[in-house]
Amino acid sequence: MTPTSMSWQIEHPRLTEFAASAEARWDRALPDYPALHAWSVEHPEEFWASVWDDFEVACSAPYEAVLTGGPMPHHEWFTGARLNYVDQVFRHCGADGPVARDGAAIVSHAEDGTRAELSWAELEEQVRAVAGTLRDLGVGEGDRVVGYLTNAPETIVAFLATASLGAIWAVCAPDLGASTAASRLAQLEPRVLVANTAYDWAGRTYDRRSEVLELADACGVSAIVEVPRAGLTFDEDAPAIPARMRRVPWNDALSGAPLAQTAQVAANHPLWVLFSSGTTGVPKGMVHSHAGVVASHLSMFRLCLDCGPADTLFWYTTPNWMMWNIVTSALIAGTRTVTYEGHVAYPAxxxxxxxxxxxxxxxxxxxxxxxxxxxxxxxxxxxxxxxxxxxxxxxxxxxxxxxxxxxxxxxxxxxxxxLSVCGGTDVVSAFLGCSPWLPVHDGELSGPALGVDAQAWDPEGNPVVEEVGELVIASPGPSMPLYFWGDEDGSRYRSAYFDTYPGAWRQGDWVTRTDRGTFVVHGRSDSTLNRNGVRFGSSDIYDIVESDPAVADAVVLGVELEGGVYRMPLFLVPAPGHELDDAELDRIRQRLRSEGSPRHVPDEIRVVRGVPHTRTGKKIEVPLKRILQGAAPGAVLDSGAIDDASLVEDYVALGREWGTQP
Known part of the structure; x- marks a missing residue:
């Protein structure tokens, strides 16, 4: 019989040593994961102090208190500490560090097969030089530097250089249109834009020099640091950079006078700004702190993923997605990281x-x-x-x-x-995931992350087990945002997470917490399906139809219409070589009925060219639902924030048939 669970086979996980240290330090009995997790959320000051101290966070002033304030969102972490994220990277390659200075810190691959290595010593040298260049361009503590860059070593160098000055970083990939990138980055009023001149995708080169200038103008920057691709630069054949903007080629940036000392900033000093997907409204800029990110990412890498200096991490991502930040933070665990800029399936x-x-x-x-x-x-x-x-x-x-x-x-x-992991851009880390001390169950997440008080709640705010509920975080975590950019009174932040359950964080996902402590994620609660009062997540349908060899992609929508009418259409994209004719659709309906239930069978199935996704690969269920309810497409989604805006027309066409679209 095929197993439905398995152990994660690690001979000497770092978690075991950490738990033994915590038992001795705090006089706690921590024999298994439930006990360890309970301690981490019931005594967060002890747990996060152990993370900070056991993993030797480099700081110039120690913390005076681990956690102060409350209730959420009014809390502060590691007050009194002064540090810099960048120091956590380079402490690994000192004289007594666990990594060799000439060993690879970053291995990069381009779509054309080009491979390059950047050693720890070279990475530090480049970061200090680019930081010196940024300093000469007027960047100081609290200023903003933004990127329009691919998933490449230069992007990591530019971020680390920015952070080393105490400046604030944000980035978008150059596959976003200039106006879409500006809807995010221009909010920050940055001083400098670091940008690729082009990018490769599926064997084609895309010249982005015009977009770079448009973005630079929208952001009002005083300088462009040019990172060339495909031999394209801002020379004679390129659009002219305005005289008010200074052009700095990347090679010149690498020759800057090296920064001698990183800025030592307060624990809650902003490190970076991550933006929501922006499929609806102005993208929200989520501001995270140096100390919060360092603590959360050390816990994630060292305790959950068991990563250290002997490991190599490769996580396919783009700078549009918070996983780029995770890829970069592998460096603070001393882990070699691999970057790839290109199509997931090119050339094969x-x-x-x-x-x-x-x-x-x-x-x-x-x-x-x-x-x-x-x-x-x-x-x-x-x-x-x-x-x-x-x-x-x-x-x-x-x-x-x-x-x-x-x-x-x-x-x-x-x-x-x-290892299935559930987190969010909101906290740039994981809520639910894995542990070397937990088995892996098919289709489930092994448990809540350490330090994360994750629960499933009913509408009245009661924890539920073996029932679908809202994913709620009942106590604060270090990497929750400091605030939203431009949200002076905090109202957008509070309404995003705390209005439903005051004092507790509502993530917006439907989950089931099983009686053995695992979690099943059903999808976004704001796109929940509801059949005669029975709620379930869209993933319950995707599990069935996307495992079918005839289906390449799918999206299902639960649409409330006037007069109490509820309709649930399913959209399917045929797999290559397959035709979804009436017989095939009947077969899929039968699968949904037998493997799910009668309520999982949609009201209608539409075969479409494709499912539109955000640039980070997420289905845009809620905007499509709003379109079918009658909203104008331009009012509920930014076409530049999705992978193929032309696909939306297929969903508008159904709205016309329903009479909800003109």
């Missing part, structure tokens, strides 16, 4: 698996969609490639159905666990 569907093999990756991060691609295209990475170094695969961005656990065991390696 197994591109990412080949990178895993070539770089002897130990932790591979990807999305459920990428694993579905492997299954649908008949890939056999475990048979065809040397994946002997791989010890875990992590997935996030969408709920991972049980069928993917089975596929990994059968087609990657029997003993490699699939």
């Amino acid at each position: 569907p197994d591109r990412l698996w080949r990178l895993v093999a070539d770089e002897a990756v130990t932790i591979f991060g990807t999305s459920p969609g990428h694993l579905h691609l492997g299954a649908q295209s008949g890939q056999e990475p475990g048979r065809d490639l040397d994946l002997s170094s791989l010890r875990a695969i992590a997935v996030t961005g969408a709920p991972a159905p049980a069928v993917l656990n089975v596929w990994v065991r059968e087609h990657v390696r029997q003993d490699v666990p699939l």
